[in-house]
Amino acid sequence: MEEVLKLKKATYHLWTFTISKLISSFGSQVYAFAISFYILQETGSATSFAMNLICSLIPRMLIAPFAGYAVDKYSRKTIIITAQIASTFAIGGLLLVSLTAGLSLVAIYATTVILSITSTFSGVAFSSSITGLVDETRIQKAMSMNQMSISFAAIGGPAVGGLMYGTVSMPVFLIIYMTASIIGVFLESTMNFKLFAKRKEVIAGEPKESMIQSMKAGLAYLKLQPILIALIWIALFVNFLFGAFQVGYAFILIEKMKMDSTHFGLTEGAFAVGMLLLSIYLSMRKEVKYPLLVGKRGVLCLSVIMGSVALPLLIPMQYGLMFGLYVFLMFSLGATLIMVNTPMQVMMQKMIDDDYKGRVFSILETMGMALMPLGVVIYGFLYDIFPAQWILIGSSLLLIGAVLFLARPSVVRKAHPELGDSKVEKAEAVSE
Structure with a gap:
């Protein structure tokens, strides 16, 4: 009852x-x-x-x-x-x-x-x-x-x-x-x-931990979780390298492609619609079985989408076709971000002890917040010097290399020990 x-x-x-x-x-x-x-x-x-x-x-x-x-x-x-x-x-x-x-x-x-x-x-x-x-x-x-x-x-x-x-x-x-x-x-x-919380009860008379000691304990806990460290590194690489997209997208569409402001707004709306539809889908379906594999495949898709933003700079397109391409890319980007973030967040929720969640999530937020402005500043400088298409393609290739290394088969096996050596490749194809 x-x-x-x-x-x-x-x-x-x-x-x-x-x-x-x-x-x-x-x-x-x-x-x-x-x-x-x-x-x-x-x-x-x-x-x-x-x-x-x-x-x-x-x-x-x-x-x-x-x-x-x-x-x-x-x-x-x-x-x-x-x-x-x-x-x-x-x-x-x-x-x-x-x-x-x-x-x-x-x-x-x-x-x-x-x-x-x-x-x-x-x-x-x-x-x-x-x-x-x-x-x-x-x-x-x-x-x-x-x-x-x-x-x-x-x-x-x-x-x-x-x-x-x-x-x-x-x-x-x-x-x-x-x-x-x-x-x-x-x-x-x-x-x-x-x-449903599983936090430890404070025992009367137990010596209290100072703020510095508590933060050190959070870092020490994180060091003992190699899968969490891999997830955090993937998130940091995505945050930093995606500065190429954050700075370059508006620059390419408005300055290079001379897209109408209304059409530009519609492409950004497609991003929110993609996020919304995938969120609805994930709320209705059963839990993703192999979240790290889904996340790995999703980040690879994000990399391809980011590189594809440069296509109209490499291949001349009619305005209507270019607009349709960007609507499709932004919709796909929004959907893929949810497909990466939600299973990864669920995995972290289950992996991290209740008593350490605040410190682990705050470490992730601090590092992410530090890298996002840094990425925007660096890429803002790079776009003034180098052609936009090569910055996007180069960043896309760096992100592909980073995720293939950080989510290599040995890491995947640690995250999902139920997968044997011979099953990892097959699971990567299925990712569910």
Whole structure:
């Protein structure tokens, strides 16, 4: 009877978590759209816009290790709710400033920093709590539904923001975000984050671990997990080398191919649709049997897609054909990213001990956040010197080489010991 009640509660968590994420992500997307347009419209400065991005990225990178320590040390539910309340107050403060003194860049930047810090704490805490909220058989469903909500928000948020911008005042955008945040707090407060958790109980009188000791323990734990290290290295290579795509895509389509802004927007919409459809598919199908093999094949596909972006620079194409190619590539990219990320995340959720999840996920976030801006800066420099097509193709080949080495057959056998030597090649072909 108790087991039945726990499963019912897990089902409640599944939907509450998804709805909460959808509402908060939607509010965040509408807010981000409005603030971005406001900065560009008021200042006309790309530097001012970039400063807002820096105010979002740098705090995440710096605060993630502390968030990981806190998530493993204290109540994850308390951290999530506190972070959400802090976000609400930050937006409320910006709303008050806009109504009394008018919006300023300083107020926007300060709010962005606070929101970046709170989202880091809540993001690491949520990532570490999945296995405590739902039963093991539905972890993939939970991760997929989470991604579905983010994809819905990514499609709908900018669309709603675009319709509203210019017809309503900035305070209305802030009120929408505040309302979404308050609803998120209410929904999260009804969830039991310890339902399936396997965290060790603190023994009275046991010497307390300092923050530095705790972080060292997290690194020591990671060193003993060769599969996790391989997964993290793959993620880091993807984050860094994908800078070639992040910088080059808009540059090639707008500057080189002279694509219409509406058509460019449609290609980016195809990316979100690809993510959404694959998230729905993975939420309905059984769990992927060999996630590392699926991830390996997926990263190889990502590499091919990235290299294919250069095709119109190598082979002259009619405008319609070129547009169709980019819609197809962006749809495939969105779908492939979900096919890589979701099974890998499920694998990590199951492999990492509950007591170390916060620190491991924060290490991954810190390194990823550090490499993404670095990759963008380096590739921005390279695109000014070398032909775009060779940068994309070269980065694609480097990524293929990296994943073939990091996810070589011996690593695959460690991750999936049920596969014998003779079965690895066959499994790589099936990957399910």
